[in-house]
Structures are given as structure tokens and as C-alpha cells.
Amino acid sequence: MQFELSDEQLEFQKSLRRMISDRSPVKSVREVVKTEAGWDEGLWQQFAEQAGLPALLVPEEYDGAGATLVEVMIAMEEIGRGIVPSPFFATTAFGVVPILTFGSEAQKQELLPSIAAGEITVTTALTEPSGNWGPDGVEMVAAGSGDSVTLTGTKSFVIDGHTADKIIVVAKSGDQYGLYIVDGDASGLTRTKQTTLDLTRPMATLEFAGVSATALGEPGSWDRVSHVLDVAATLLAAEMVGAMEASMTMAVEYAKVRNQFSRAIGSFQGIKHRLSEMAVEVDTARAATWYAAYAGAEGLDDFPTAALVAKATAAAGFAFTASWTVQVHGGIGFTWDHDAQLYYRKAKSTELLLGSTTDTWLELADRLGV
Known part of the structure; x- marks a missing residue:
């Protein structure tokens, strides 16, 4: 098998590397991480408007670029090269992917165009104080079903959890696991930014006290x-x-x-x-x-x-x-x-x-x- 990028992919790589070098040199990272958001909102808009990063994995029918995981991989390499603080990873991997895979058509129509335009950011709250990323680490239980779900408990190490506009929460539903969408400013939700070793990847602890949520598809296996x-x-x-x-x-x-x-x-x-x-x-x-x-x-x-x-x-x-x-x-x-x-x-x-x-x-x- 031959691993080579196409001319279009190479051009995308070069342009993104140039943008990051000009707009977010490594020396500026120390200042960006001191802000409350922990990432440069102006750069995020530039990523959206000029490079189309948040739209990459979004299909064209939802105003996206209809790209593949290979193009997103290229973008992640360049972001890693410049250690750029950005909500791109969380919004793509923990936003676009679960919505596209498990969301209803109505949910896709509502959320994906806004994500593609860079208007909203998304993340997934999975781990809890135990720090276990596996199924045994999920103890939060969803009460109710469909559009009438409430969540109570704590989620830890939520990437961009203090700034995300939408949060997808993983919780138990009987002997299955459900994904539930919560607004970032929902009543009963407390978001506290954490101080972690990697200052370029902000994380937060989220406290849920009877927070209203909407199911993202039907509960299923892990x-x-x-x-x-x-x-x-x-x-x-x-x-x-x-x-x-x-x-x-x-x-x-x-x-x-x-x-x-x-x-x-x-x-x-x-x-x-x-x-x-x-x-x-x-x-x-x-x-x-x-x-x-x-x-x-x-x-x-x-x-x-x-x-x-x-x-x-x-x-x-x-x-x-x-x-x-x-x-x-x-x-x-x-x-x-x-x-x-x-x-x-x-x-x-x-x-x-x-x-x-x-x-x-x-x-x-x-x-x-x-």
C-alpha cells in the first residue's frame, strides 16, 4: 500500500502550516493559555472561515466540506506541530462524530451546519472522578427518556468543557449507555476549569444537578x-x-x-x-x-x-x-x-x-x- 498525500491534500497541509506559523507561533501560546477560554477565539474563526476546519468531517448536505478522516488527520498534525490551543479536536472527534453517527436527522440539521460554520463548539463528557475512560468508569445514570431526560452527577477531564456550547454526556440507561445533549448554559450545570499539565488543552469538571438533556439517538452497547x-x-x-x-x-x-x-x-x-x-x-x-x-x-x-x-x-x-x-x-x-x-x-x-x-x-x- 502506498501512503502518499494527493496534490490537494499537500496544498491544504502547506496552507494550514503557513496560517498557523503566521497567526499562532509557538511563542504566543504562553499568552493564549492564560486567557479564560484557553484558546484564541479569533484564530478559531479564521480556521473556520479561511481553512474550513470545523466543516471537514461534516457532509455537504449539512453545509460541510464532506472530507474524510485523512484530511482531519492532516489538520491535527499541523495543530500538533504548532501546539495550537484550539477546540478543533473536541468539536470534531467528540462533537461531529457522535452527532453524525447517532443523531436523528432533525438533530443533524440543527447542529451540524452551525458546527461547520464555526458558530458553536461541542465536546463529550465521558470520564468521571475515577479517570477511567472505559465502561466501568461511567456511573452517571440518565433519568427519563427521549426529550425528557435529567442528569445528575460529576464529569471530569472534559476537554473544553468550560467553553463548549453543546455537551454530549455519556450516561447509563438501564444496562446500556446513552449519549445526551446538554446546553452549555443549562440550568443546574456548573462548569469549573481545571489546571492540568498540558496548558494547551483546557479541561473542566462539570457538575450536573438535575440538568435537562435530550437523547442523541437510542441507548445501546458500549x-x-x-x-x-x-x-x-x-x-x-x-x-x-x-x-x-x-x-x-x-x-x-x-x-x-x-x-x-x-x-x-x-x-x-x-x-x-x-x-x-x-x-x-x-x-x-x-x-x-x-x-x-x-x-x-x-x-x-x-x-x-x-x-x-x-x-x-x-x-x-x-x-x-x-x-x-x-x-x-x-x-x-x-x-x-x-x-x-x-x-x-x-x-x-x-x-x-x-x-x-x-x-x-x-x-x-x-x-x-x-
């Missing part, structure tokens, strides 16, 4: 939620690939100019080997991620396993690369003013998002019947 998580894992892997490559490049460039004992440190065997290993990790993670995106776009049967392989491979590679980037830079790599620590923060945080790397491999083993 497989419904698992599909959403597989798409999210693929896009998260793409983000890590972009960030990993940027981190590696940073280390390589520094190793060329930093001298010790009248020699560039990049000429030392211990440094050369680590940089070479970084390149192997980037290529391995990219191959796994591109295949997962392709499998998802084509609806292949092995997409669920490919998604887990991509996420686990990218997480391990990113953790290695970001850690050694800091080491190559020495003491300055740990400082707030240096970009290396931003990538390290993201690597350690993303390694646990959607479940730890160990949990991901164990889930893969279960799916393969090992």
Missing part, C-alpha cells in the same frame, strides 16, 4: 462510545505525530549549534543516537497513524485495532522524543521561556488521555482475543 473513542484516538495520534516531529526538529537544530569542548554536541555519539531514535519514532508513529486514518476513511474492518495501535505507538514515541528534547537542551529545556517544556507537558498529558498507553495495549489485546 460499542457506540468505543467507535467515538477510536476516531478520537486516531486524531490524537495525528496531533502527537506533528508535535513529535516539531520537538525532534527543535532538538536537531539545537544540537547543531550548541558547542562543548569546541565541538557541536550533535557530533557526540550519545546525542546522535538519541536523535536517530527520535526519527525512527516519528516515522513509526506516522505510518501507524496514517494507516488508521485511511482505515477509518475507508470503513475497513480493522479500523478499531488500527486506531489503538496508532494511539499507543504515537504516545510512547512522543514521550520518548519530548523527554530527550529537553535533555538535549540541558537546563534551559526545563524553563518556562523555552518551547521544549511545552511539548514535554503535552507528551506526558496526552500519554494518559483516552487511557494510558498500557491500558491501550491491553484493550488492543482484548479486541484481538489475545
Whole structure:
């Protein structure tokens, strides 16, 4: 199988990289993360109006671009490369995907055009204080059915949960799992922004006290939620690939100019080997991620396993690369003013998002019947 981007995809990649470089250089990230939203609303509108990012996965009949998971993967790589604080990941993986997959026609007509236009952001509230991303971690129970549902309980680590206009909540309905839509300003909902290691991915704790909600399709097995998580894992892997490559490049460039004992440190065997290993990790993670995106776009049967392989491979590679980037830079790599620590923060945080790397491999083993 040949993994090559088309001319149109390459042009999309170049234009988005140029936009991010001009509009959101890494040096500006430190200021953006200090804002209440945690992301640049002006940049988000530019993403929507000029690059059409929130419209990518939305079908054309709902005013979207009708693109595939491969195009979204390209966008996530570039966002990861620039560690851009943005609601794109949550709105796409945890908004468009569940609405498109499980929503009624009326719900699609109501929500998808607004998402595509960048007018509203969406996220999914799944995990609870236990931090478990699996079915055993969901304890919230939905009372009622259809348009008369109320939710009570706590959801934790909700990506962009403090700013999202719509929140899709995962809750138990009998012995099944339901997805329920809640307005961000709903009565009885309290949203508290959390301070996490990765400042570029804002999260929140949501407290539900009899909050009114509307069912997104009919309750079903955990497989419904698992599909959403597989798409999210693929896009998260793409983000890590972009960030990993940027981190590696940073280390390589520094190793060329930093001298010790009248020699560039990049000429030392211990440094050369680590940089070479970084390149192997980037290529391995990219191959796994591109295949997962392709499998998802084509609806292949092995997409669920490919998604887990991509996420686990990218997480391990990113953790290695970001850690050694800091080491190559020495003491300055740990400082707030240096970009290396931003990538390290993201690597350690993303390694646990959607479940730890160990949990991901164990889930893969279960799916393969090992």
C-alpha cells in the first residue's frame, strides 16, 4: 500500500502550516493559555472561515466540506506541530462524530451546519472522578427518556468543557449507555476549569444537578462510545505525530549549534543516537497513524485495532522524543521561556488521555482475543 498525500491534500497541509506559523507561533501560546477560554477565539474563526476546519468531517448536505478522516488527520498534525490551543479536536472527534453517527436527522440539521460554520463548539463528557475512560468508569445514570431526560452527577477531564456550547454526556440507561445533549448554559450545570499539565488543552469538571438533556439517538452497547473513542484516538495520534516531529526538529537544530569542548554536541555519539531514535519514532508513529486514518476513511474492518495501535505507538514515541528534547537542551529545556517544556507537558498529558498507553495495549489485546 502506498501512503502518499494527493496534490490537494499537500496544498491544504502547506496552507494550514503557513496560517498557523503566521497567526499562532509557538511563542504566543504562553499568552493564549492564560486567557479564560484557553484558546484564541479569533484564530478559531479564521480556521473556520479561511481553512474550513470545523466543516471537514461534516457532509455537504449539512453545509460541510464532506472530507474524510485523512484530511482531519492532516489538520491535527499541523495543530500538533504548532501546539495550537484550539477546540478543533473536541468539536470534531467528540462533537461531529457522535452527532453524525447517532443523531436523528432533525438533530443533524440543527447542529451540524452551525458546527461547520464555526458558530458553536461541542465536546463529550465521558470520564468521571475515577479517570477511567472505559465502561466501568461511567456511573452517571440518565433519568427519563427521549426529550425528557435529567442528569445528575460529576464529569471530569472534559476537554473544553468550560467553553463548549453543546455537551454530549455519556450516561447509563438501564444496562446500556446513552449519549445526551446538554446546553452549555443549562440550568443546574456548573462548569469549573481545571489546571492540568498540558496548558494547551483546557479541561473542566462539570457538575450536573438535575440538568435537562435530550437523547442523541437510542441507548445501546458500549460499542457506540468505543467507535467515538477510536476516531478520537486516531486524531490524537495525528496531533502527537506533528508535535513529535516539531520537538525532534527543535532538538536537531539545537544540537547543531550548541558547542562543548569546541565541538557541536550533535557530533557526540550519545546525542546522535538519541536523535536517530527520535526519527525512527516519528516515522513509526506516522505510518501507524496514517494507516488508521485511511482505515477509518475507508470503513475497513480493522479500523478499531488500527486506531489503538496508532494511539499507543504515537504516545510512547512522543514521550520518548519530548523527554530527550529537553535533555538535549540541558537546563534551559526545563524553563518556562523555552518551547521544549511545552511539548514535554503535552507528551506526558496526552500519554494518559483516552487511557494510558498500557491500558491501550491491553484493550488492543482484548479486541484481538489475545
